[in-house]
Amino acid sequence: MDTFLQQLVNGLTAGSVYAVVALGYTMVYGIIQLINFAHGEVVMIGAMVAFTVINALAPAGLPPLAVVLVGSACAIPVCMLVGYSMERLAYRPLRGAPRLAPLITAIGVSILLQHLAMLVWSRNVLAFPQIINSTSYTLGGASITNVQIAIIAVCIALMGGLALLVYRTQLGTAMRATAQDPHVAGLMGVDVNRVIAATFVIGAALGAVAGVLYGTYYGVAQYTMGSILGLKAFSAAVLGGIGNIPGAMLGGILLGLVEALGAGYIGDLSDLCAYGWIADFLGEQCADGGHFILFGSNYQDVFAFLVLIVVLVFRPSGLLGERVGDRA
C-alpha cells in the first residue's frame, strides 16, 4: 500500500508537469490547428535559462527560494520571446498554407532551437545546483518532498490561472472566438493575429515554468530534454482531447499516473513465474523464487505512447474532446 501511494505521489508530480506543458500544445492547436512540435524545446530553453541564472546566483548566498524565483523570472520572458518570434517568423507567414507546411516547419523550428541550445549550453548534461534542501514529509506511508509539493501547487495554480484567463477575461473571450472561427472573429473586431501571438506567448510562459520545475525536480537539464518531454505532453494533450484546455490538464495528470503505476507494476504483472501453470511449464527458471520477467520498468516511456495509440483507436477526439470530425 505504501508503494502504491508513493507511486501515486510520483505520478501526480510528473503528471502535473506534463499537464502544464500539454496546455501549450492544446492552446495552440485549439486556436490554429497546429501541432507546435517546437513547444518541447521552449520548455527546454526555460530550464536552460533558469539553470544559467540559478548557477550564477547560487554562490551569492541568497535564500534558495528567491534564487529559483529570479531564475523563473528570467526564463519566462526569454521563453515568451522565443514563443512570439516562433509564431511571427515561422508560422504566421504560413497561415494560409496547407496544414502540412506549418507542421513540418514546427519540426524544423524544434531542430533549430535544439541545436541553438546545444551551441549555447553545450552538449553536456547540466546539473542544477542543489540549493533547495529537499525535506521529505511522510503522508500515510508515502514520502513527499517540499519540492514535489511546490511543483503540484504551482501547476494547479497555473492551470487555475489559465482557466480564469480563458473563461473570464476579454483576451480569453477573443481566444475562444478565434478558436471557433478566426474569420468570423476577425469580422467581429477581434485582432486575430494579436490573439494568436498571445496564445503562443502564454503557452511559452507556461512552458518556461514547467522547464524550471522539471529542472529543479530532477536536477538535470540537457539540450535534448525537450523532445521526449514534448512528446509525452503532446500525448497527454491528445489523451485529454487536443484543443481542449481542461482535457490537457486531465490528460497530463492521467498520463503521469499511468506511467508511474505502469513502470512500478509491469515487472510484477509480467513475471510469468507468478502465474501457476506457466510457472510449472517454465520449471527450472521459476524454481527457488526465480523470475521470468517479460517487460521491465524500462518500458516506462512506452506507456505514454501506448496510451496515445489506444486513445487514437478508440476515442480519436480524446477523453474530453468534442466529436468534431475535422479537428480531431
Add this chain to the structure above:
Amino acid sequence: MKHTTLGITVLAAAVTLISCGEQKPPAGVEIRIGHVGPLTGGIAHLGKDNENGARLAVEEANAGRIRIDGKEVKFTFLAEDDQADPKTGTTVAQKLVDAKVAGVVGHLNSGTSIPASPIYAQAGIPVISGSATNPKLTEQGFKSQFRVVGRDDQQGPAIASYLATTKKPKLVAVIDDATAYGEGIANEVEKTLKAANVKVLPREKGTDKTTDWKAVLTKLRGRSPDAVFYGGMDATGGPLLKQGRELGIKAVFSFGDGACTDKMKELAGDAAEGMLCSQAGIPPQAADKKFLEAYKKKFNMDPILYAPFTYDAANLLIAAMQKANSADPKKYLPDLQKIDFTGATGKIAFDDKGDRKDAEMTIFTMQGGKLDPIAIVKGGKTMTYEEFIKGAK
C-alpha cells in the same frame, strides 16, 4: 539494380578522387590515426576526454619527429563522433576505413565498439579501445581488436566482491540501463553476488536517457534491499541516486565505471556521499605524472576518466608501427599483439584475445564531495589503495 550500384560506386570513387586531389599532401609521409567517441549527447564530456588523451599522444609523436622506414612521418588525427549510437558507430567506422587510417583508438562505448569491430577487422585495421569494457568485444575472434582497459567480467566481480565482503548485504537490488555496457556489468555483479550467497532482487531496468527513476525506486523501497547496484552512466546514475535518497532508501548505492565520475556529486548533491563505484584500470590521478602534467598543460584541465588509456592506446599504435618499421596495418599488427609497453597506466601486454593482461580494477567511494580510491582489485585479490601505491613505488 546492379547498374545503379555500379553507378554509385563509380560516382563515389570519382568524388573520392576529386576530394583527394584537393588535399595538399602534408610534409613527410602522412599516417592517419582515427579516434571515435561520442562528442554529442549525455556523455560527450567523456568522449572529449578520450579524444584529448589520444590527441595528446599523436601530437607528442609529431613533435618527436618519428621516422618510420627511413622517412619522417606526420600523424594526422581524425576525430569522429559516434554519438554513443551503434548505428552511427558503424557509419563512422566505415568512414575511417575509407579514409585509410592506419589504426583507430576507440570507440568509447561497448555498444558502439562491438558493431564497429567487424568493419575494422575486415579492413585489417587495428583498433584499441581505452574504455569499452563489455567482454563480448574481444570474444568475437577479431585479431585486430584490442583494449587497454579491463573487462566487465573483471570489473563486475571486483565491485561485487568488494560490496559483499565489506558491506555484507543480505539483499541487493540490481538495476541497469538496458545498454550493452549496463547489462553486461549488471549481469556480472549479479553472478558474483549470487555466488557469494547474497540474494538479488529481480532486475530493474531503465534506459540510457531515464531521468525519472521514482517508479523503479519506489518499487525497490518496498522490498528494502541493503545495497543497490546500477549499471549505467553518470547522467542517469546521478538522478537515480538523488531520487533514491529522496524516497528515503538507506541502502548503499554502488555503480560501475560509467557513473564513477565527479559529475555524480554535481548531479546527486549530498546524496552522492558514501556511494561506491568501480573503474577498470587505475584512477586518472594515479597515472604517470608526466602524462598528467602534459594533459593539464595542453587542455587546461585534468583528465576525467579514460584519457590515460586512450593516450596509451594511441601510443601503442605508434610504438608498434615503429617496431615494425611500417605503418601498414598488416605489417605492424603482429608487433602490436606481442608488444611489451610501459605507458601512462603502467605495463601493457595483450593476451590472445586482445585483452590487457592482469588489468587492475579500482574501487572508489565519495567522501566530502570527492571520489577517493579505497581499494584495488587485481587478479581476484583486493588490497587497499594505500597498499597498492606503496607496492607500486
